[in-house]
Amino acid sequence: MASTKPRIYDLARIATRTEDDEKERKQKQSDLTKQIIAICNQLGYPDKTSSSSIDEDLMPKLISSLNEAEGLDLDLDGVNKELQVKKTTKKSVKTQEEAQEKQEIKPKQKLRVVRRIKPSELTQDLALLPPIQEKPGVHTSQQVKPSPPPQIQQKPIQPVVQKPVEEPPKEKQEIPQVAKKKQQGGKPRISVPLQPFRVAKPTMVPSMMGRTKRPSSRRGSQEREKEKKKIEITTVIDKPGIVTITSSLTVKELADILLLPETEVVKKLFEKGTIRTVNQTVDFDIAVELARSLEYEVITEEEKEETKLRADISKEAEEDLLPRPPVVTIMGHVDHGKTSLLDAIRETKLKITDQEKGGITQHIGAYQVEVLDYDNKKRKITFLDTPGHEAFTAMRARGAHVTDIAILVVAADDGVMPQTKEAIDHAKSAAVPIIIALNKIDKPEAQPDRVLGQLAEHDLLIEDYGGKTVCSKISAKKRENLDDLLTKITLVADAELGNTLRANPNALASGVVLEAELSKERGPLTHILVHNGTLKKGDCIVAGAVAGRIRAMFNDHGEEIGEAPPSAPVEVLGLSSTPKAGDTFQVYSSYQEVKNIAEERQQKVKEGKKTFGLVDVSSKIREGKMHELKIIIKADVYGSAEAVAKEILKLRTDEVVVNPIHVGSGNISESDVDLAASSGAIIIGFHVGAESNALREAGELGVDIRTYDIIYKITEDLEKALLGMLEPEREEVKLGKAEVRQVFTFGKGNKIAGSYVIEGKIQRNQIAKVIRNGNVIFEGRIDNLKRFKDDAREVQTNFECGISFNSYNDVEEGDIIECWTIIEKQRTSLT
Template sequence: MTKMRVYKLAQEFGITSKELIEKLQQLGINVINHMSTLEEDDVKVVMELFKESNNNEKINEKEEEAMQKIKIADKVVVQDLAKLLQKTPSELITKLIQLGIMATINQEIDFDIAEIVALEFGYEVEKEDTKEEQEDILIPEDKPEDLLPRPPIVTVMGHVDHGKTSLLDAIRKTNVTAKEAGGITQHIGASEVHINGKKIVFLDTPGHEAFTSMRARGAQVTDISIIVVAADDGIMPQTIEAINHSRSANVPIIVAINKIDKPNINIDRVKQELADQGLLVEEWGGDVIAVPVSALKGENIDTLLEMVLLVAEIEELKANPNRKAVGTVIEAQLDKGRGPVATVLVQNGTLKIGDSVVVGACYGKVRAMINYMGKRLKEAGPSTPVEILGLSEVPQSGDQLIVVENDKIARSIAENRKEKLREEQMKASTKVSLDDLFKQMEKGEIKDLNIVVKGDVQGSVQAVKQSLEKLSNNEVAVKVIHAGVGAITESDVMLASASNAIIIGFNVRPVTSAQSLAQKENVDIRTYRIIYKAIEDVQAAMKGMLDPEYEEQELGKAEVRAVFRISGAGTVAGCYVTNGKITRSAKVRLVRDGVVIHEGELSSLKRFKDDVKEVTQGYECGISIENFNDIKEGDIIEAYILKEIDRK
C-alpha cells in the first residue's frame, strides 16, 4: 500500500473529503486539505478502522433483518397472536404467565402487552390502522348503468281469519296452513313464485307486527303490500292497522278482496269502507288496485299476481347483481345440528359460498346456502331469499348483511358494533315525548309530530284525531299515523317506536305487555278521560308551556273472580291481586276489555271479614268501589296514586 491523497482515499470509502479530514483529525493525523498526501502507515490505520466500522454496520443490518415485523390491532386474541408469532398458544400463555399476566387462549390482550411478548420472541410490532374498517362499512352507490330490473318483494297483511295464509297457499300451490298450529302462521320466512317468466318474492309474515318490528330496526324490506279483506266481513280493526302500517312505510298497496265464493257478499260495501280509509279503488276513480279473489277456489290469483308485476314495473325496482351482496335478515334461529341459521333476503349484489359477511353484530363465512325449496345454492342474486349457515351467533331479524373483504375485517367490525350496542343500551335511545317536544322543536329535530290514537268508541277516536290534526303550525305538522278502537296493544307500541310517535289513549288503557314494551322502547303513552285535556296537553307541549302535573304511579292490579251483591252494602268484588298491591287509600280504575269503565275510590278493602290497609300480590281480597256497583267477572281493578311532579 503506497501513499495516497485525501480526496482519493475518501472516494475509496464513498464519503466526502471533509468527512475524511474530520476522521483523520480525530485519530491525531494532521492534514491541511483534500489535496494533502497521507503516508503509507497512516493509510493502513484508516483502512483498518473503516473495515471494522463496515463490519459492525453489516452485523446491525443483519440483526435488523432478523427481527421480523408483525401488525396487530389495538386488541388481539391470544390464539391469533400465537399464529402471527409462529408459536403454539401454550408457549405464548407460558410467556404471559412469566410476565405476570393470566390469559386464556380465547382472551383478548392489549397492544402494549402484545408488543412486550412479541419482542421477547424476536418480533417487532406495528399498530394496525383498522379504525376505518372497524367503524363501519361504507356501501358504495351503484352507477345507473349498472342497475338491472329485480323481482318485487311482497308482504301480505290483513285482519285475522281473512285468509292471508290461504291466499299465499293458493299462490304457491302448496299447503302451508295444514302444517301450522291452528292455521296461524308460526314463523317468518320467504318464498318465490314464478309467473309469465318473472319472479315475485313473498314474505310469509304473521301480520303487520313483524313488518313493523323490522322497520323499527331500520330494515325497509317490502316493495309492495297486499292487504287481504274478506268480502263477507269488510274492513276490521287489524285491516285498518295494516293500511296505516303500509302508509307509514310509504309502500304501494294492492287490496285483495278475498272469499268472493261465499254467498251474500257485498264487494261494493268493501270498496266503500276502503274509500272511508282513504283507499279509493281504480274503478271509482282512485289509484288503488283492488282484485276480487277466492283463495279457496283459486279464482283470480293470476290476475292478482299480474297486478303485482304491473305495480313493480311502475316502481322501477332495480339492483346491481355484479357487486358484493347486501341483504336483510328475515328470521334467525339456533339449530341444534347446524348452529346459527339465518333466512336472508339478498337485496343487492350477489351472495356466494365462501363470502365473509357482517350481519348486525355477528360475523361469519357463508358455508352453505339453501333456498325456500330446500335446494343448495352456490350463489344468490338480488331479491332471492336464502337460508345461510356459518355465522358466529344468531342475528336479529331486520339486521343488515354486508359482504366484506375477509374474515379479519368482518370480525373487527362485528366486535366494534357489539361495543357500540353495549354503549347504546347504557344510554337508551331518546324517543319523542310531550315533555321534551318543545326542546326538540327549538333544535329543529322535529318537523312532524306523529301520534297513534286509541279510544273506546269510533266516534271519540275520530273526534280526537281531527282535533289533534288541527293543531299543526308552521314549525310542526301533527300527523295521526294510526287511529283505532280498543286497548293499547304491543302492535301500537311497535308502530309508535318505528315512527317515533307518541300514543294517546282516550278512555282506554295499555295491556300489561304493551306497557312493559313501551318502557323498553321508550315510547311515551298518555291516557285521558276528557278530549279537551288531551288537546290542551299537546297544544301546550308545542308551545313549551306544559303546566306542573300529577304523575300517576301504579300500585297494582286485581282481577275480579266473583261478584257478590249484599243488601245495604252494594256490590262487593271477590278479587285476586295479580300485580303489585292494592291499598285502602289508593284511587282505583275499573277496566273492562281494555276500556276504562269507571274511576273512583275504594269504599272498603277486606281480607276475609277483616278490614285491611293493603293486600299484596298473590292474595285474595274483597273490594267495593264508592258509588259504583256495575262490576263484572273478568274486570281488572287498577290501583294508583297521584304524585305531583314538575315538568322538565
C-alpha cells in the first residue's frame, strides 16, 4: 500500500510558502530540498532523495535543524496541519469512495529523484582518485574500463543561507589539441570521462604544455625530434579531443583531423573493410565511425547547429527567460507500447496505433498535452514518439538530441531488446535524464524483476533497488498508473533540470525540423519543434538549405494557429521545398537575408556531395566483377526515405551493389520515371503513390514501380532481386574413381590407362584428378572413355575401361583416377 508519510519536497514547499514571486519560490524550494537531504545525512539517514518519506521521529529533528540553519520559524503542529490540508485538497478532486477504491486497487510507488552531478563537480572528485597503474605493453584504452563515479561526500551544514555553487577554476594545463584550438581563436570543449585517463610520465612533457627542460646529455637533433613525436602521439592517444566532420573527405584530410599519419588511417580503414588510397574520398559515415572508434568526440553538422541553438538561449538576458514545457521523447524497442502509451496519455478517440502499418511507428510524431503536476498545478508536456524499427536509427538519434527527458518504454514480458539498448545509448549520449516506463505489467507472463535486472546491467538501477533511476510500472493498454508516470515527469523536470527549461518568448524563433513531406494538395509541409522565441505567421525562416515565409501554421490537433511558443510542435506551410529531418531553423528579419543564407548552404551541400566508392564500384562493374542495382526512393516524409535508403544499403555485398541514385519525398512523378528510364533504375515508393501520368509513362518505357507500406517487404523483395543477379554457387561433386592396372600405348606414343572402376562411375567430358602416392599430379577433362574398343559415355563400378587425356600422357600403373563434376546452385543468401 502506498505510503502516506510526508516527503522531503513537501517540507521544502511548506517552508517556502510565504514567497510571493513564483520563480524565486521554486528556486528557494529546490535549494532547501538539497539542504534537507544534507541534514538527513548528518542525522544518520543517508541515501535520501527529494521524494523520500520523512518518519515521525525524524520530522522534529529536521524542523529544529532547519530553523537553526536557515533562520526559519517552523513548528511541528503547523507543518502537520499544512500537510493535512494538502492531503484533504487532493482528496476533494474525487469522492472519498473513488479515492479509497483506487488506493486499494493500485498503490502508488515510492518515488526518489536524485540531482545529477555537474561535470565540474565530477572533475574535482576524479582528481582525488589514485592514478591507474599502467600494464606494460597494453594501451590505456584497453586497460581502463568505465566505472561508476565516486561518492560525493557531504560537507557539514553551516547555519547560514546556502549560496549558489560556483564553478571551479579551469585547469591551466590542456591537452595539445585543445590548446591548438585556443590559438586559432576557437572555444575549446573538454569531455569529462567517468574514469581518470592516463597521464604521460613527468619526463615526457607534451608540446604546448609548458617549457621542456633540455636534456643534459648531448644527443643528435634527429633523435630528440623522434622522441618529441613519440610524446605528442602518446598524448593524443591518451585523451583524444573533439573533431568536427560535416561531409565526406579524403584520407589525407581525415589524417590531418585525427592527428595520425596517412598510412595509419589507410591501415585503420582496411581493418574496417574499406580500401582507400591517400587521395581517395572516405564516406561521411565511415569517417565518423573511424574517429569514434579512436575515442574522439565527433561533432557533426547537425550537432553543431543544435549546440549553437542552445548557446543562443544561454546568451539571452536573465530577466527575459521564462519557464517552458519539457520536451519528452518516448523511446524503446519495436511493439513495446510506445505509441499505445502516447494514445493513452492523449485519451483521444482516434487511436494513433491504428494509423501505423503493422503497429510500428514509421516517423516521428509530436504532441503536446496538459497534465497536473505534484502540486496539482496544470503543466504542459511535449511528447515525441520515435520509431522502434532498427531501420530508423537516425530518426531515434535526432529525437534524443532535441529532448529534455527520455522515457524508456520496456515491455515487462519481453525485456531489454536491441533497440532498447540503442535507445539507452542515444539518451546517455544526449546527457538527458531517463525515466523507465515498465509497460504491459498487467500481462500474466510479465516478469518485472527480471527486466529490471537486465536494465541494471546497463547502469539503470531503479530507486527501489538503491539506484537513482526513476521507474513507473504501467499498463498503457488498460491505462493503469499513468498519473504516476506524468507526475514523475514533472518532478524530474523540476528537480534535475531546474533552470535549464527556460526560453525567451520575445526572441526571433529558432528550433529543429522533426519531419518534412511534400503534399500534393498543399505543397511542402514541415513539422518543426520551437526551441526558443515565438514563431509567428509571416515570419521569414531558413531551415537547413531551404528558405521561405510562414503562410500558415497548424498545431498537433490540426487547428490553424497564429503563433507557436517555445517547446510547441507545429506544422508549417511556406518553405520553398522540403528540408531534411534534423535541420535547424532560424527566423530572420527579412526575406532577402534568409534567401542569401539558404543559397550559401545549398552551395556547401553541392560541394560536399558524397563520392564514397565511386572509383572502386565503377571499375568493378566495368570489369564484370560487380553487378549494380539502381534504385529511386520516394516516401511521404524525407526521414522515412532516408531510413529506407540506409536499410537498402545494408544489402550491398562484394558482388552486387545497391545504388540509391535519388532519395526524396512526395508522390512518384514523371521526372522520377524519366530518371529511372535513362539510368535503368527501379522506383520504390514508401507510403506514397504514383501520379497517373507517371504510371502511364512507366508502362510505355518499361519502368518498374513498386510501392510499399512496411519496410520489411522492401528489403525482402530487393534481396530476391539481388540474388538473381549473383553468380550461382559452384560445387564439386565426386562421381567415382578407378585404379590404373595397365598402361597401353598406341599411335605416336599416346597412352591409354587401362583402369578398373572401384567406386561410383566414370563419365566422359567430366573433370579427372590423377592421384599418385596421395598427391594430385594432374587435373583436367576426360577426353576419351572406352569400353573395350567401343566409345562409352560412362562406366559403372566393377567394370573395366580405357581412359585417355589429350593434354596429359604420363599415367602409370597404380595411379588413381577420380572423376568429378560441377553442380551450379542458385544462391539463397547474399552473404
